[in-house]
Structure formats: structure tokens, C-alpha cells
Amino acid sequence: MEKNKLIILDIDDTLTKSEEKHTDSLLFAMKHFGIDRVNTDWKEYTHATDSYIFKENYEQTHKKEFSLDLIDEFEKVMTEKFMSYPQTHEVRGAQKTIDFLLKETDYAICFATGSIHKPALLKLEQVGINFIPNVLSSCNNYFTREEIVKASIKKAQDYYGVAQFESIISFGDGLWDVTTARNLNLHFVGVNTKNVSDFKKQNVQYHINDWTEFSLQKMEKIFNIN
Known part of the structure; x- marks a missing residue:
């Protein structure tokens, strides 16, 4: 057709x-990058995407410019954490x-x-x-x-x-x-x-x-x- x-x-x-375990996995991956304090009111971000939320919190925490090169490792850590939860x-x-x-x-x-x-x-x-x-x-x-x-x-x-x-x-x-x-x-x-x-x-x-x-x-x- x-x-x-x-x-x-x-x-x-x-x-x-899946939103709850997605959020837990996102926060876990950010902690892996040394980001402990995260505003979880997603409506306050200019863009509600994992990459932008990671970018904003990374730059605020580490006081240096974010690079998309970090995404591969972030994705690996986040995926492994997500897989530790029960089936969706x-x-x-x-x-x-x-x-x-x-x-x-x-x-x-x-x-x-x-x-x-x-x-x-x-x-x-x-x-x-x-x-x-x-x-x-x-x-x-x-x-x-x-x-x-x-x-x-x-x-x-x-x-x-x-x-x-x-x-x-x-x-x-x-x-x-x-x-x-x-x-x-x-x-x-x-x-x-x-x-x-x-x-x-x-x-x-x-x-x-x-x-x-x-x-x-x-x-x-x-x-x-x-």
C-alpha cells in the first residue's frame, strides 16, 4: 500500500x-561524568533532549565547553544502566x-x-x-x-x-x-x-x-x- x-x-x-527508568539511567550516566546536581524539571530547559540536558549540566559542573564526542561513552553507560531494569x-x-x-x-x-x-x-x-x-x-x-x-x-x-x-x-x-x-x-x-x-x-x-x-x-x- x-x-x-x-x-x-x-x-x-x-x-x-519508560520515563522513570529512562530518567534514572540519564542521571546515572551524568553522575559517571561527575555531574551530581541536576535540575530534573525538564520544562525549565530550553530543549528537552538528553544531549542538551547533558550539555547544560556538564558545562555548569565542569566550567568548560561540551563536545558531542562525549556522547558515545554517555550512551554506553546509560544503556547499560537501562538494561539493569525489568522489561519495559x-x-x-x-x-x-x-x-x-x-x-x-x-x-x-x-x-x-x-x-x-x-x-x-x-x-x-x-x-x-x-x-x-x-x-x-x-x-x-x-x-x-x-x-x-x-x-x-x-x-x-x-x-x-x-x-x-x-x-x-x-x-x-x-x-x-x-x-x-x-x-x-x-x-x-x-x-x-x-x-x-x-x-x-x-x-x-x-x-x-x-x-x-x-x-x-x-x-x-x-x-x-x-
């Missing part, structure tokens, strides 16, 4: 119940919904996450989400969510052989996901219950508590997608 529309998916707490579980209905979209609709799927790359892959593998590694973009080489999403769209265009998608819808669980979608002029669907108040303040038109509530027909009607 030709894929002429695109759905972009965040991962943590959008598809996988899906946000209810995620696996079934992604299978449906891929196999029975004209929607392509790609992934855009503020996570470091290898833990992101692990989360999807552990819950059995049907995903194509070639269309997953993470923060290893980027600091901003906008850069990550744009990279994911480009990967999807290349993989599916589409010059330009007719419609693009972004799904996420956080305020930064809403902001990124609006900055890039994309439709947005809110997922999960923890940021419902933020979604309401941002006048998010379509919100689901989990994937068992998702309706393709409702989404297309709200966004006027044919």
Missing part, C-alpha cells in the same frame, strides 16, 4: 512506559495500533525521540513495537526537538520514497512535543494522562489517554485529512 501520509511518534510514555511495558494498545497503521492504512510511521539512541531502540524492542530502525531519529547528533523531528521526516521520505507527505501528524506526551509540532506546522495528538492540563492550555484538539482510545476516523475528521 502506498504511504502518502506520515505519523511521527515520540517513544517515552507515548509508546512505552507498552502504553496500552500501542503495539496493536502501530501494526494496524503500518499494515492496513496509507500512513507511514517514523519515530522522533529526545532520548539517546540505543536506549530508545531497547524500549521499542522490549515491548515488541513494529519499527524500522532506519526511520528512528534521536538526540545523539542534535540538541533540539525540531532538528530531531525534521531528521525523522527526511528519513521517512527516503525510506518510503515520498517526496512530500500529504499530511503529517505528530504524537507525544509532553508540552515540548506540542511546541515542536506547532513550530514545524504539524498536526498534534496528545497521548497519556500526566500532561492533560498542559494539552488543554495549548488547545490540543485531540488527546487520548492510551492507544485503546485512538480512532483514525476521529483524527482525520478533526484535522480535515482526506
Whole structure:
């Protein structure tokens, strides 16, 4: 089936119940680099990505410029810590919904996450989400969510052989996901219950508590997608 529309998916707490152990692994990896004091109110950061949070705290702690060359070791430490936790579980209905979209609709799927790359892959593998590694973009080489999403769209265009998608819808669980979608002029669907108040303040038109509530027909009607 030709894929002429695109759905972009965040991962943590959008598809996988993983934010708590992700945060623990992130803080563990920063401690490995001598960073003990970290502001964990992610909304206070200019960019809510692992690489940017690492950069900000590294420079504040060590009083010297951050280099992306540090990411490989950071990723290794963070991944090993993440693997020490029990298996990740899906946000209810995620696996079934992604299978449906891929196999029975004209929607392509790609992934855009503020996570470091290898833990992101692990989360999807552990819950059995049907995903194509070639269309997953993470923060290893980027600091901003906008850069990550744009990279994911480009990967999807290349993989599916589409010059330009007719419609693009972004799904996420956080305020930064809403902001990124609006900055890039994309439709947005809110997922999960923890940021419902933020979604309401941002006048998010379509919100689901989990994937068992998702309706393709409702989404297309709200966004006027044919």
C-alpha cells in the first residue's frame, strides 16, 4: 500500500512506559561524568533532549565547553544502566495500533525521540513495537526537538520514497512535543494522562489517554485529512 501520509511518534510514555527508568539511567550516566546536581524539571530547559540536558549540566559542573564526542561513552553507560531494569511495558494498545497503521492504512510511521539512541531502540524492542530502525531519529547528533523531528521526516521520505507527505501528524506526551509540532506546522495528538492540563492550555484538539482510545476516523475528521 502506498504511504502518502506520515505519523511521527515520540517513544517515552507515548509508546512505552519508560520515563522513570529512562530518567534514572540519564542521571546515572551524568553522575559517571561527575555531574551530581541536576535540575530534573525538564520544562525549565530550553530543549528537552538528553544531549542538551547533558550539555547544560556538564558545562555548569565542569566550567568548560561540551563536545558531542562525549556522547558515545554517555550512551554506553546509560544503556547499560537501562538494561539493569525489568522489561519495559507498552502504553496500552500501542503495539496493536502501530501494526494496524503500518499494515492496513496509507500512513507511514517514523519515530522522533529526545532520548539517546540505543536506549530508545531497547524500549521499542522490549515491548515488541513494529519499527524500522532506519526511520528512528534521536538526540545523539542534535540538541533540539525540531532538528530531531525534521531528521525523522527526511528519513521517512527516503525510506518510503515520498517526496512530500500529504499530511503529517505528530504524537507525544509532553508540552515540548506540542511546541515542536506547532513550530514545524504539524498536526498534534496528545497521548497519556500526566500532561492533560498542559494539552488543554495549548488547545490540543485531540488527546487520548492510551492507544485503546485512538480512532483514525476521529483524527482525520478533526484535522480535515482526506
